[in-house]
Amino acid sequence: MKLIIDCMGGDKSPGANVEGGLLALDRYEDLYLIFSGDEAAIKAEIDRLGGGRGRCEILHAPDVITGEDKPTDAIRLKRESSMMKGIKLLRESDDIGGIVSTGATGSLVAAATLRIGRLEGVFRPAFCPILPTMSGGIVGVCDSGANVDCLPLQLVQFGVMASAYMEKAFGIENPRVALLNIGTESEKGDDLRKEVYKRLSSLQGINFVGNMESRDLLSGKYDVVVCDGFSGNVLIKTTEGTALQLLKKIKTDIYSRTKYKIGALFMKKMFAEEKEFMNYQRYGGSVLLGTEKIIVKGHGASDKVAVAKCIEQARSMVGSNLNGVIAERIAAIPEDAQ
């Protein structure tokens, strides 16, 4: 199982990326990693930490793509970047299954779409990040930002791809797929939602359970939420933002009274756990579904644990032949649901 780790472009790169890679190598005997990025920096990191067990190599890339780079320019002009060299090697090597990157999202989507290419039948690849639910499970949100203007067909495909993903990568049987909407009744929403509702309802091979209101995202009643990339992005960033802001407010309010300060002494660990619970990096990266190879985008702020988690995810996606399953199910969508 060969994977590429783009070691540059994250907030804690290359350190966290290399260390996360070494953690994953320790954990999985079948893994072989190619670290893409500045050779000297990566080598120093590997030497410092020790490890790798002879199952890794370095792909030297002197340049870095940042969030400031315009994606279309970045993929044309920054060919010596860790991301583009990694993508190029991925495309050219039949024995490499995927890439993990904590770099610029826009450039990664552009590179994956234009250089790696889409799976046959897939209209556009889509992001599917994972969030924790209050019942202890997880929920996948697809798309969360790769496609801001969407056709009905795309949302149908997001549902099919994300359902396969939750099943293959996380072992969730017959995932419950919901459509993000402004009400639960079937006739709710804009023209796009009404049409997608109809198509998903009639589609075989998917467990479509109807519309979901955004307030129920974390309820544990759904395994996959289908949405256009704009509202999906609003959905996950609002969830993250509200939780963090509320925990921050609680922290501030604790200092307003001595009584609260005393109580907080007993509960310190709990508050830390709540924060960690809402930290959705912990559940892995946001995978790009629908490309020829496996692409996992880790959060820019990923630490070594988050990077290792992303690698674990990529490994399970390659190992379960997720792409084969997606291609098969996309091909099985009947004409009238397209």
Place this chain on the structure above:
Amino acid sequence: MKLIIDCMGGDKSPGANVEGGLLALDRYEDLYLIFSGDEAAIKAEIDRLGGGRGRCEILHAPDVITGEDKPTDAIRLKRESSMMKGIKLLRESDDIGGIVSTGATGSLVAAATLRIGRLEGVFRPAFCPILPTMSGGIVGVCDSGANVDCLPLQLVQFGVMASAYMEKAFGIENPRVALLNIGTESEKGDDLRKEVYKRLSSLQGINFVGNMESRDLLSGKYDVVVCDGFSGNVLIKTTEGTALQLLKKIKTDIYSRTKYKIGALFMKKMFAEEKEFMNYQRYGGSVLLGTEKIIVKGHGASDKVAVAKCIEQARSMVGSNLNGVIAERIAAIPEDAQ
């Protein structure tokens, strides 16, 4: 200052509506209320509570519009409902400034748009609920669900109307207006967002501060957030849902360890306050901006305090001549920003 209170259709109607009305009458000497709904029930409630101070009357309406009714049918067929009789009286009476309802949202929007009519120049009325920010202020979100498919002109008008509202009803000077988007850079988002960004940037008389990512909604950096009704609905319901789910989780987690239970004894009041803080009913109803008369939609679950707050809001909107200001500013939008 005459206002109509639709007393039916809420979860706690008519009790909470009548009691909220009486609270408002106690508070504001210039107020006169018309309670629309079942006469016997409303009268019994007024008699029970005492009060009203001779500044209220009852408009008998035997029927109720519920969330089950299709809005277009409801406004045609349920003419004897508290909402439709209230709307009819509002339209026919020059001396009545507005209506407060905790009834079905869709029917209220349809009735307001079709029976009351739009302010001159307004393309479509839009909802603007208020949320609390972590810095102790408030933020208005416009539109939050009345318009699911939007043209650029509509979002520009939402910005102008909501800015006037925050200024006139809450005394916020020069409100900071942001556009909900998937990134802060000017070129982010779908075609709609890119176009609206351009138009709002060039518009005089509005303090447009750029794009806002949904995670910053509660940061206190913005007074107005402009969005289409679909993503606006996702934004506010996700905020509400995440906060409530997280507080519920904390409550459950407290019971997992004796230490936490002890700590919680000291902090009981604080948790209740956090819940109350996130309860956005407390900040008033969701007003419908852009109609000829003032329309305030209270949450279906509104209690007496929430109803009184909605009435206070309607009173301040009428009193500050908000509609006159909105009409003036809408007329001042130059051709190229339309």
